[in-house]
Amino acid sequence: MANLEYKDLLDAGVHFGHLTRKWDPQMAPYIFMEKNGIHIIDLNKTLVCLEEASKALKQVVRSGRKVMFVATKKQAKDLVADEARRLKMPYATERWLGGMLTNFATIRKSLKKMQGIDKLMKEESFTGLAKRERLMVTREKEKLERVLGGIADLTRLPAALFIVDIKREHIAVKEAQKLNIPVFAIVDTNSNPNEVDFPIPGNDDAYKSVKLILSYISEVIEEGLNERKREKDDAKSKEDEDEKRRVDEVEAVEESKD
Structure with missing residues (x-):
């Protein structure tokens, strides 16, 4: 898995937040500065949050459980649907049906x-x-x-949700909270990061920003799936070896009797 660097986030515009008048004060710890009436997200914090989220997500998929992707906004829905299908994970990109969870x-x-x-x-x-x-x-x-x-x-039920824009997908967030399903999400400056378990501060409106973060998260999940497959294959090989050894031992005993 390729590591994301500060420059990658910068080039994709992950640091651009909303207008200062639209901010949620709970996002203050993740805001670096204000520029031309727009909040600028601290990308160092984004990198830290991505690292924390990736470790937790990998554990979810390594245990054989599903991560559900949620994004109904125009600039994210096709990206999310494509990645979810590729990973064989569930997704909701048209609209969130009340009670889906x-x-x-x-x-x-x-x-x-x-x-x-x-x-x-x-x-x-x-x-x-x-x-x-x-x-x-x-x-x-x-x-x-x-x-x-x-x-x-x-x-x-899925073991976790990955959401783009928690303000738009607030019903999904509330349902996950009720069921204690952990939520991983891209959280912009107009949202409350305390509503989710693993907030990833970043621009949830720009196509490039969403694509970069989603691609990284998808790589993490894919890596976790591959590790799970390797572990299962290793366990199967060991099982086969043990079985072969038992058969050999039985045959050796039978031959000694003869």
Whole structure:
């Protein structure tokens, strides 16, 4: 995993906060200065926070659990969806359905409904339906996939959330708080960093800034997944070796009897 440097953050504009009149006073520890009516984020603090977040995130994925990505703002949603799909992690990028975490049982019913429609559309009987009925089923599937497609494979609650813009995704933050699910997030100067477990102070509006931080976080997760795979492979190899040794010992005993 390539280390992020101060210059990388600077070039991506991670240091640009909001207008000073829009700030949240709780962000004061992460603000370096004010320039032309805009708060400038302390990138040294950003680097420290990224390091803390990466260590914790790696532990989550190494334990075999899922990190859910959340970003519904235009400049971040496609980036987040692409990375989440690549990592085979759940994501919400269209809109956050109220109760997506706190009422997960109901959400799972909707997921089963979506899977049922998908199965129906593959059956021969589907082509025998009237054109209007087929259209209604297709539209229903598209609607469900748009909102729930990113969590189609989620069978239990995620172990953590990674959020871009906690002010916009405040419902997701509140639901995670209720369920004690840790939240990792890019937090701009207009937000309260105390609302999340691992705030990453940075510009959550600029495409370049979001892309840089997201790419780094994705690399961390990928590294954690690879470490987990290596550990499982090593454990399997050891198991196979132990089994082979046991078989050899049994055969040796049998031969000695003969």
